[in-house]
Amino acid sequence: MVLFAPTPSSLYSRLLAEMVHREDELELIGVAVRSMWSWKRVRGELRRDGARLARKIYNKLWLGEGAYPPGEEETLAGLAAEADLPDENLAQMARRFEAAYIQKPDLNDSTLVELLTRLSPDVIVFSGGGLVRKAVLEIPTMGVLNCHSGILPTYRGMDVVEWAILEASGQPEIGLTLHFMDRGVDTGPILLHHHEQVREGDTLDRIRRRLEPQMVRLMMSGLRGLRDENMEAQPQAKEDGRQYFVMHPRLKVSAAEKVRRLAAGC
Amino acid sequence: MKRDWFEPLVQAAESWLDDSAGEAEYERFVRRSVDDLGRALQDPVDQPPWAGELQQAVENLKKTSIKFSESFGSSEATALRLPAEEQAVEWLNVRSEMGIVDKGSVERFTAIHLLSILQGQDGAGDLQIKAFVETLLRHVELRRKRCLRLSHGGSTARWFEKHDTAILLARGARKYNDLRYLNAAMKLIDWALPVHRRSVPTDLLARYVLAVSEVQLAFEALT
Numbered sequence: 001m002v003l004f005a006p007t008p009s010s011l012y013s014r015l016l017a018e019m020v021h022r023e024d025e026l027e028l029i030g031v032a033v034r035s036m037w038s039w040k041r042v043r044g045e046l047r048r049d050g051a052r053l054a055r056k057i058y059n060k061l062w063l064g065e066g067a068y069p070p071g072e073e074e075t076l077a078g079l080a081a082e083a084d085l086p087d088e089n090l091a092q093m094a095r096r097f098e099a100a101y102i103q104k105p106d107l108n109d110s111t112l113v114e115l116l117t118r119l120s121p122d123v124i125v126f127s128g129g130g131l132v133r134k135a136v137l138e139i140p141t142m143g144v145l146n147c148h149s150g151i152l153p154t155y156r157g158m159d160v161v162e163w164a165i166l167e168a169s170g171q172p173e174i175g176l177t178l179h180f181m182d183r184g185v186d187t188g189p190i191l192l193h194h195h196e197q198v199r200e201g202d203t204l205d206r207i208r209r210r211l212e213p214q215m216v217r218l219m220m221s222g223l224r225g226l227r228d229e230n231m232e233a234q235p236q237a238k239e240d241g242r243q244y245f246v247m248h249p250r251l252k253v254s255a256a257e258k259v260r261r262l263a264a265g266c
Numbered sequence: 267m268k269r270d271w272f273e274p275l276v277q278a279a280e281s282w283l284d285d286s287a288g289e290a291e292y293e294r295f296v297r298r299s300v301d302d303l304g305r306a307l308q309d310p311v312d313q314p315p316w317a318g319e320l321q322q323a324v325e326n327l328k329k330t331s332i333k334f335s336e337s338f339g340s341s342e343a344t345a346l347r348l349p350a351e352e353q354a355v356e357w358l359n360v361r362s363e364m365g366i367v368d369k370g371s372v373e374r375f376t377a378i379h380l381l382s383i384l385q386g387q388d389g390a391g392d393l394q395i396k397a398f399v400e401t402l403l404r405h406v407e408l409r410r411k412r413c414l415r416l417s418h419g420g421s422t423a424r425w426f427e428k429h430d431t432a433i434l435l436a437r438g439a440r441k442y443n444d445l446r447y448l449n450a451a452m453k454l455i456d457w458a459l460p461v462h463r464r465s466v467p468t469d470l471l472a473r474y475v476l477a478v479s480e481v482q483l484a485f486e487a488l489t
Contacts, residue, residue, distance in 0.1 A: 046283070047410060050283055050284065050285065051279075051280045051281070051282075051283035051284035051285075051286075052280075053283065054276050054279035054280045054283060055276060055280060058272060058273075058276045062272060163445075163446075166445060166489070167445060242446065243404070244446060245403075245407040245446065245449065245450070246407075247449060248286060248449050248452040248453060248456075249284070249286045250286070250288070250289065250452060250485065251445065251448070251449055251452070251489065254489040
């Protein structure tokens, strides 16, 4: 398999790389990372994330694992500690695993397409790095796997934890979906779901942090299922879900307030 | 949790990049704008065509947490003028085949025609309208501030179309209980606020105040 990553230091991507390496009969043969400082990327992410981009850069690139609250175990940092993840970036990990490593401003770059064609992976594991176009989607024999932070097919697109909470009349439909990517937005065939409940003392941030280590676990379950040939992806019907977009800050305040009420009633 | 002296800088960057406005800012804005527009309505005989829109905006705001006791305009003033439903259906049928968003542009009065059908009593065109509103929603969300370029028409006409689309999405959100429509309407009024902060009382300002009131009404009804 080949791993697609948003940055060389992404904790989610590093955990996936390490866990795949430790798993029998799964082999990481390549790592493709999106260059951080390209104008196209900054402009695209600024348009998509707006004011949130500053916080995202600060948390991911500056604070790193220090962004996680101490004492909160169900986080990516907690999983990294549990797995004794070496303090290496993806380039160093790729060297250790003797896997190809490439860094490009765009993961659809023709050089990368050539490399992927040569490597001919069964699966590309997508852990971030922007839109993946048709030429790349068609290379792996099984497909490109993505873990979406919402329950598909209902919640496609952005901020789906918040949307699910805001729209819920009772317990919100929050969780994760492991699916193969296609040319639509979160419309590809579904492999697995993970459902999450609102717990006492929860906030939106805490729910998101709790989902992150589950993304690694769900991805690994899917890879094992594909390896052992005991898992089959179920296609989605377009009309079974809706696409959601970045939530307005005022609606996000309402979602946060609703979580507080739900968490108080646990 | 590791925190350092960069935190205030990040907060400053967030606030600089944030193009959304809060409820308090909108309240200040609508109070001032309604006052300004109201002064232009002093003559009870010579009422401008937008008097009804201001009146409708004030009536909307009275139903929200932005409490208004004032009334403006004569009782005969007409609210937002919409084409007859049959005329709107005919207009839409012509455009159905090519789509309402063509090469990133829309025709002026698209939102007004959709509003007319949306408010129709029979509900027969619901599926078609939902598909059109969904198209507009995607267009607004993906193009963001560059949305709703007009195939024909200048800058003022484009702002009218943006405000009309915000009204359409806010009313659509209430009719179909769809918060995504409200989300897009809130963004549309946010992006227009800097343009109207210092604008003089005109028909465009009245339409914008109406759009803000419709969004506030939908926000309070749905959240």
